[in-house]
Amino acid sequence: MNSKLKHFTRFESKELGEQLIHSALEYKLDPKKDHQKGAGKRIGCIFLNPSLRTRVSTQLAALNLGMEPIVLNMDKEGWALEMRDGAVMNKGTVEHIKDAAAVLGSYFDLLAIRAFPTLTHRDEDINDFAFGQFLKYSGKPIISLESAIRHPLQSLADQITMKEIFAEKRKPKVVLTWAPHIKAIPHAVANSFAEWTLGMGHELTITHPEGYELDQRFTKGATIETNQAKALEEADFVYVKNWSSFNDYGKILSTDPSWMLTEDSLSHAPKAKVMHCLPVRRNVELSDEILDGNRSLVQTQAQNRIFAAQSVISYLLDS
Numbered sequence: 001m002n003s004k005l006k007h008f009t010r011f012e013s014k015e016l017g018e019q020l021i022h023s024a025l026e027y028k029l030d031p032k033k034d035h036q037k038g039a040g041k042r043i044g045c046i047f048l049n050p051s052l053r054t055r056v057s058t059q060l061a062a063l064n065l066g067m068e069p070i071v072l073n074m075d076k077e078g079w080a081l082e083m084r085d086g087a088v089m090n091k092g093t094v095e096h097i098k099d100a101a102a103v104l105g106s107y108f109d110l111l112a113i114r115a116f117p118t119l120t121h122r123d124e125d126i127n128d129f130a131f132g133q134f135l136k137y138s139g140k141p142i143i144s145l146e147s148a149i150r151h152p153l154q155s156l157a158d159q160i161t162m163k164e165i166f167a168e169k170r171k172p173k174v175v176l177t178w179a180p181h182i183k184a185i186p187h188a189v190a191n192s193f194a195e196w197t198l199g200m201g202h203e204l205t206i207t208h209p210e211g212y213e214l215d216q217r218f219t220k221g222a223t224i225e226t227n228q229a230k231a232l233e234e235a236d237f238v239y240v241k242n243w244s245s246f247n248d249y250g251k252i253l254s255t256d257p258s259w260m261l262t263e264d265s266l267s268h269a270p271k272a273k274v275m276h277c278l279p280v281r282r283n284v285e286l287s288d289e290i291l292d293g294n295r296s297l298v299q300t301q302a303q304n305r306i307f308a309a310q311s312v313i314s315y316l317l318d319s
């Protein structure tokens, strides 16, 4: 494998973050300005899990650059994948990642992969095992479409959204708040939001019930506050997200409905804009009144996913 390959899997530097945001905002003004840049090239978008936004926005981004996207819903349409090196494949798995990733690498110029965590095998998840196997065996530049621990295209779209909205000279007050959910949910969106927000030089407060501390690799430098009302005071941006426990790995420790964000919770944050990556469980994570009101940025975030992907694909085509 060529070790000099460039990938897009994580926050790398404030400088690159600023470059990608700038390029995304230029594409937003004129989506077809580089419509020949990817001519004759193909991107393979490989999904091991469901998706609406990532699937469609990444294809639109590639098409805007003249590139041909092909989607494989590997979880539903591909052979059952074996991920473990040296496995004796005499049970349910049909095709080894070593073979599948190499074939996909030979078909495409760029690959984009979605591989969620197990939420049961902590060591595999924190080392991004499944995603790492694609990196190891495909031999092509890879874009993360959400791995076990990161969702960098979402985070880039979130940074683009905050940059567009916040015109004041001072720094914005950014809060990431845990919200209730009925299922055990990955940490990737919350991890990445923290990684990018802190990396871009913003101050970040994270608020969650006791026991919901995130992996410190992503939250170092953030203020942790278990009193949600206190954390939300004077916030400019409130990012709402559920995640399962990290310390008690993959467990649901609370579904306390008082953590659902409402207008009442934002009574001391008159200017606060509210963000969520979607899909959102309405009236569980976030109330209708917020989602349908003028504080909500969720549609802008989703729109910006196209230009986040376009700036990243364009950057990798230049590499």
Ligand SMILES: NCCC[C@H](NC(=O)CCC(=O)O)C(=O)O
Binding pocket: 146, 183, 185, 186, 187, 188, 189, 277, 278, 279, 281
């Ligand atoms: N890609 C955006 C979010 C994906 C995932 N949400 C979910 O699995 C929602 C499932 C549900 O609501 O049943 C998450 O939060 O990491």
Ligand SMILES: NC(=O)OP(=O)(O)O
Binding pocket: 050, 051, 052, 053, 054, 055, 146, 154, 277, 278, 279
């Ligand atoms: N926000 C996001 O990644 O949405 P999808 O899971 O629908 O792609």
